[in-house]
Amino acid sequence: MSSISNLARESVKALVPYASARLSMSGGSVWLNANENALAPEYQLTGSFNRYPDCQPPVLIAAYADYAGVAPEQVLVSRGADEGIELLIRSFCEPGLDNIVICPPTYGMYGISAQSNQVGRTVVPLTAELTLDLPAIKQSSNTKLVFICSPNNPTGDLIPRNQIVELLEFYRNSALVVVDEAYIEFVPAASTVDLLAQFPNLVILRTLSKAFALAGLRCGFTLAAPEVIGALKKMIAPYPIAAPVAEIATQALSADSQQRMRTSVQTINELRAAFCRFAASLPQVRRVFNSNANYVLLGVDDAAAWVSGIASQGILIRNQSSQLGLERLGCSQVVRVSIGSQAEMALLQQAISTFCTQQATNIRSSGEQ
Numbered sequence: 305m306s307s308i309s310n311l312a313r314e315s316v317k318a319l320v321p322y323a324s325a326r327l328s329m330s331g332g333s334v335w336l337n338a339n340e341n342a343l344a345p346e347y348q349l350t351g352s353f354n355r356y357p358d359c360q361p362p363v364l365i366a367a368y369a370d371y372a373g374v375a376p377e378q379v380l381v382s383r384g385a386d387e388g389i390e391l392l393i394r395s396f397c398e399p400g401l402d403n404i405v406i407c408p409p410t411y412g413m414y415g416i417s418a419q420s421n422q423v424g425r426t427v428v429p430l431t432a433e434l435t436l437d438l439p440a441i442k443q444s445s446n447t448k449l450v451f452i453c454s455p456n457n458p459t460g461d462l463i464p465r466n467q468i469v470e471l472l473e474f475y476r477n478s479a480l481v482v483v484d485e486a487y488i489e490f491v492p493a494a495s496t497v498d499l500l501a502q503f504p505n506l507v508i509l510r511t512l513s514k515a516f517a518l519a520g521l522r523c524g525f526t527l528a529a530p531e532v533i534g535a536l537k538k539m540i541a542p543y544p545i546a547a548p549v550a551e552i553a554t555q556a557l558s559a560d561s562q563q564r565m566r567t568s569v570q571t572i573n574e575l576r577a578a579f580c581r582f583a584a585s586l587p588q589v590r591r592v593f594n595s596n597a598n599y600v601l602l603g604v605d606d607a608a609a610w611v612s613g614i615a616s617q618g619i620l621i622r623n624q625s626s627q628l629g630l631e632r633l634g635c636s637q638v639v640r641v642s643i644g645s646q647a648e649m650a651l652l653q654q655a656i657s658t659f660c661t662q663q664a665t666n667i668r669s670s671g672e673q
């Protein structure tokens with residue numbers, strides 16, 4: 305190996321990067337491993353692109369503020385919600401001094417962004433009831449940001465609103481409580497957006513990647529008090545939102561597109577309910593986690609066997625067994641299945657049935673030997 309690789313920062317050499325669904329698995333014709341929305345509308349571009357774009361395109365900011373029911377000063381648009389996470393850590397956490405709190409099993413990017421910015425992580429697993437362990441969170445030291453994902457990825461549960469309010473009060477003058485609402489369109493009544501009026505330390509993350517079916521666009525939003533948004537704007541790149549992105553995102557927020565999004569959410573919620581009934585009927589599934597989003601977590605005996613057994617039939621699902629905090633839930637082997645189109649879900653059920661029959665046959669024949 306050339307010595308050039310030694311030039312990287314020590315923290316970068318030590319870093320294990322995020323293994324995204326797209327990076328860690330390829331092939332397959334049915335992709336149910338990244339919580340994308342299969343019911344995709346098409347968009348047309350009309351503009352010319354010779355000019356630099358606005359850093360925060362006013363038309364797009366106004367459209368999202370209107371959609372979310374907040375003021376434009378409370379909205380930041382970024383390159384996906386992932387960039388919102390990164391900007392929060394870079395703007396509010398002092399490297400080597402401040403910590404973030406994460407409550408696994410949960411979304412992996414909070415920890416990765418902290419690590420890549422040399423910010424410490426305090427890990428406080430969810431309780432067996434999938435709620436926050438509030439006493440343990442409150443004992444954490446040098447806390448600057450508390451990340452709460454609701455609906456939580458990958459478990460699908462909602463964090464109780466009274467727990468979020470308790471943390472907002474506890475940290476009123478000392479830390480930001482970040483509620484990641486990437487999947488809130490699947491359960492809009494659970495949003496904490498109304499609490500922004502009361503708590504200047506509340507931050508909400510949103511995205512067009514999931515319900516709006518625009519994961520390829522890379523467009524997300526941070527909702528917070530104007531002071532918080534102001535700090536993030538100091539750290540964001542000068543031209544983070546490409547002009548075609550702003551144009552399509554604005555189209556996606558039109559009244560017609562919002563209606564289309566709501567229709568697709570309803571379809572996905574129905575397909576999810578049907579899939580959960582199917583999964584619960586299988587003796588090989590130990591637990592079907594109750595979901596409020598476009599994916600379902602299943603407790604199984606051997607997650608790797610599930611993923612490869614389903615992949616061999618052309619369908620990708622995701623092994624989530626490396627998540628921290630699974631022991632506390634009494635389920636160490638879990639796979640996460642994204643809810644695709646009706647045709648994809650029919651193929652998936654067929655593939656799972658085939659896999660489960662094979663498993664049962666294998667067990668029987670190994671018992672006979």
Ligand SMILES: *Cc1c(COP(=O)(O)O)cnc(C)c1O
Nearest residue numbers: 384385386411457486511513524
């Ligand atoms: C997908 C996802 C994100 C990232 O969304 P992007 O806008 O695509 O960056 C953030 N949080 C959670 C919980 C997610 O599942």
